[in-house]
Amino acid sequence: MEAKIRAFRADDERTLYDICLRTGASGEDATGMYRDPDLLGAIYVGPYLRLAPTLAFVGVDDEGVAGYVLGAADTRPFEKACEHEWWPMLRSSYPRSLFPPESPDGKLVRMIHEPPAADVDVVERYPAHLHIDLLPRLQGRGCGRRLLETLFDALRAAGGKGVHLGVGLANLRAIGFYERMGFTVVRRHTGSLVMARTL
Numbered sequence: 001m002e003a004k005i006r007a008f009r010a011d012d013e014r015t016l017y018d019i020c021l022r023t024g025a026s027g028e029d030a031t032g033m034y035r036d037p038d039l040l041g042a043i044y045v046g047p048y049l050r051l052a053p054t055l056a057f058v059g060v061d062d063e064g065v066a067g068y069v070l071g072a073a074d075t076r077p078f079e080k081a082c083e084h085e086w087w088p089m090l091r092s093s094y095p096r097s098l099f100p101p102e103s104p105d106g107k108l109v110r111m112i113h114e115p116p117a118a119d120v121d122v123v124e125r126y127p128a129h130l131h132i133d134l135l136p137r138l139q140g141r142g143c144g145r146r147l148l149e150t151l152f153d154a155l156r157a158a159g160g161k162g163v164h165l166g167v168g169l170a171n172l173r174a175i176g177f178y179e180r181m182g183f184t185v186v187r188r189h190t191g192s193l194v195m196a197r198t199l
């Protein structure tokens with residue numbers, strides 16, 4: 001059966017956190033890498049579902065939800081909204097002292113307390129950003145393309161002109177996919193790239 005794409009529903013949230021963990025090691029399963037299995041989702045999924053739920057779409061096969069794309073239409077206001085409505089709650093649940101600072105969990109907790117801001121000129125030209133993750137059973141079947149195109153349509157309908165994303169240098173498969181989907185590298189950071197395209 002071809003996977004279906006549909007809008008996110010509130011009862012998908014747990015599954016999306018799980019997919020985030022199961023694709024969180026440069027596209028491979030990160031289960032067991034973190035002492036807290038919810039930390040990755042709390043950073044890369046939760047704020048989008050809370051603050052931009054109409055830009056969240058899922059891929060569903062006969063076993064259930066197995067992939068998602070999440071977007072923010074305007075990154076700078078989204079970062080500000082996170083500062084008011086998302087990070088404060090997480091900062092009290094995850095104080096800096098909870099994990100050793102150089103441990104995998106500790107590095108994620110630091111992101112909660114010091115969330116990185118997108119580059120000024122990237123946001124200027126490509127204001128939206130996105131995250132996409134599919135479980136292995138949905139990969140390589142055209143679902144990633146369909147999820148991205150669904151998000152692009154929603155962003156265009158909201159007047160969006162460009163979109164960017166971050167990808168780890170080790171995730172060669174995703175980099176190849178994004179290039180195929182029209183993204184080019186616009187910034188190089190230590191260990192990661194920022195890729196972007198117009199809409």
Ligand SMILES: CC(C)(COP(=O)(O)OP(=O)(O)OC[C@H]1O[C@@H](n2cnc3c(N)ncnc32)[C@H](O)[C@@H]1OP(=O)(O)O)[C@@H](O)C(=O)NCCC(=O)NCCS
Nearest residue numbers: 023027133134139140141142143144145173174176177180
């Ligand atoms: C990366 C990912 C989103 C791609 O989604 P997908 O469903 O596997 O990709 P699709 O099958 O929709 O491929 C879409 C197009 O990209 C091409 N493509 C996919 N991977 C490619 C690669 N590594 N190099 C070149 N082209 C690639 C496909 O051939 C296809 O081309 P076409 O539609 O023009 O024929 C998915 O594999 C995934 O979720 N991986 C694990 C999590 C992850 O790494 N997420 C990204 C974190 S930054």
